[in-house]
Structure formats: structure tokens, C-alpha cells
Amino acid sequence: QKEVEQNSGPLSVPEGAIASLNCTYSDRGSQSFFWYRQYSGKSPELIMSIYSNGDKEDGRFTAQLNKASQYVSLLIRDSQPSDSATYLCAVNHSGGSYIPTFGRGTSLIVHP
């Protein structure tokens, strides 16, 4: 079974710090990876997509992909209280269905 694992948290960081969220996946052939943010009671919203090994930066967010180690991470720089949410990792596995598998999400709390 193809799995996506995330630590459920909560991860608590002070305002202004770097929050580091990690995700591992079981299918070595996976090709596309996504991070979503979900506020309580709301639907997920896409933060980043990443397809190649290395770092991809967008504003305060950096996604990091290491296919050899089968992990993908999300760094949030200068964390703000408004970043407090659940962060979902999603992976498109190999095999052609292109229906992403979601992790259970990591709860992030940024305290002032």
C-alpha cells in the first residue's frame, strides 16, 4: 500500500522562527508532490508543487524534495500566527492514476 506519513504534531514555533514540516512516502516511483494548508473548518488550499529534487522557493515558503530518501519537506520562514493551520502533504504515486495520496497532516501553531 502506498503511504504518505506526516507527524501529526502539533508543532509549536515562536513568531518569526522557521517552521519545518516533514513528509515521507513509500512509493519510490512517485513523481509529483504537493503541500496544502488547511485552516480549521476550511478546505485545503495549495501552497506549493514540486516535481524535481532540490529546493523550490515561493515567498516565505520553501519546498524541499529528496527522491532518493523519499521525503519532502516544507519550510516556512518568518512564521506568523496566521500560518497556524494543518499542513497536508500529497503525493502522486507511480502507476498512472494521478489521484494523490494525502498524509494525515501536521498541525502547526505559531505563538506570538
Add this chain to the structure above:
Amino acid sequence: GAVVSQHPSRVICKSGTSVKIECRSLDFQATTMFWYRQFPKKSLMLMATSNEGSKATYEQGVEKDKFLINHASLTLSTLTVTSAHPEDSSFYICSAKEGAEDSPLHFGNGTRLTVT
């Protein structure tokens, strides 16, 4: 960017009645849409894949006669919860992809269903 609109955002219905939820892709065409359900503090659960012009594909354990899906056009999919019961109360979210198959899902705002 890709916008997925879902309606209604919140609905309360009586046990035994049916509820229809609409999902529209506003600025792109979606041959495939995905319906999820999420219980409080739980992860997203894929219910079914909606295919334009053909039958939906349901995940194991999801009753296709209870959760009717229709995808009549390239921009509209509907989910009807038939004969709703309190245990169907949940957060239902639709999603779609714009462009290539390996592109990300874009989610609607979700529908909070409460069955009394």
C-alpha cells in the same frame, strides 16, 4: 489560477431527505473531479472520482446508491446524498485539476452537511 466553486457552503437537513451539492470549475474545464469527505480532526477521505459523461468511480466502502454523482458537463459535477442520516453529517469537499494529470488538485470551499 484555477477556481473551484462549491455550493452550498452549509446545509442542514432532516433525516431521510436528500441533499445535492454542486461543484463547478469556473475558469477551466475538468473532465475529472474528485469528491472527498472529512470528519472533524481527521484526514481527507476520497469518496469517488467523477468522470464527465460516464459513471463515477467509487472508493471501496462508499455506497454508490447513497452518494449519487453526476458529471454532466466539463464544468459541473454534483453529489447527492440520498436518504441522509445523522452519520452522514460531515464536511464534503470537491476538487479538480487544471491541465496535466500530474498537476495539483484545487479544492472547492467545501460543504458542511448536518443531518438532524
